[in-house]
Amino acid sequence: MAKSLIQQIQLEFPDAVLETHSQHGDDTVVVDAAAWKAVARFAKDTLAMEMLVDLTCVDWLGREPRFDVVAHLHSLSKGQRLRLKARVGDAEGEHAEIESLTELWGSANWSEREAWDMFGVRFVGHPDLRRILTYPEFVGHALRKDYPADRVQPLVPYREVDNTEKLPPFDHHEGMSFGRQTHAFSRGED
């Protein structure tokens, strides 16, 4: 019988795998944050995980490292799923840094921006790590467990945007451009 996904990752990265479990065919591998991108690259190239379904974050307040960065992978050719986790950040939520997966899957771009916006996990190597759901003046990260639930941020003024090439959150290669941008963009250039 072929080796399971977990076994293959364990064989390839014997030191990086911290924990594994598999429930109802849902394979989960907790890896060292330093090996995050290497494991992801292995999963994409060798295990044929063509699709990054979701990349998100979990805040375990009181635990150290505090955050779980979670990536859900799906293999379209083999019909398998794999979940990767890595633990980052100290008790105050500082130094939460992990490598970006944008190079491997384009869909990681917005997911990582959301994780940065909501949890303050910094993705090293991300091409454009800006807030995506909230606005630049927003203070703090809203989905952290220690963010006060009743905190009201001050209203922001109307913003004149000169550089309409890059209106948040849309960039010309990030999705359909609309709003004040021109629709005359070329397809298949990049």
Next chain:
Amino acid sequence: MGELKKPSTQEILETGQGQGFATTKFSDLLAWAQKYSLFMYPFVTACCGMEFMAVSSPRFDHSRFGAEAPRFSPRQSDLLWVVGTIVQRQAPILKRIYEQMAEPKWVLAFGTCASVGGFYDNYACVAGIDKIIPCDVYIPGCPPRPEAVLDGLMLLQDKIQSGDRRPGIVKPRFDPVTRPDMGVVQLRRSKHG
């Protein structure tokens, strides 16, 4: 026929009867014209928009009140319908829309979210549009029934006629507790014995 009753100016204006002329104050005439020609700007952001469509459609039909023509330019509209939740990020846009409208202008908060923020008491949402712009009529409800919206529209018309710029709130037409024939109360009673 009995006693002859002299029709009021309002009746003469509304029914078209009379002897070819009517006397009134200019401000009253202007207000009368304004309240039946509300060009609206629907600022629809959330699920209340579905109920707004119900009010616009023939069954309830707010065009009966002269508030028919939607104008998707704030320059041409008198009445700003804020329909749905307004988030912090959207707040400056709503304010800019309001500033672009020409006087005289009125604002109608459609639904609980636009009025007070509703249950979205979180980091993203504005707790009521009156944090940003002045509001004339609040219509509570999640979403409000079309009857409540029509009540709100008529309340606004009364305010325009009387020149009252104080905010008004649409009250429920009846209190369900005082109406035992209402299905919901009956159901509760039969459930709990």
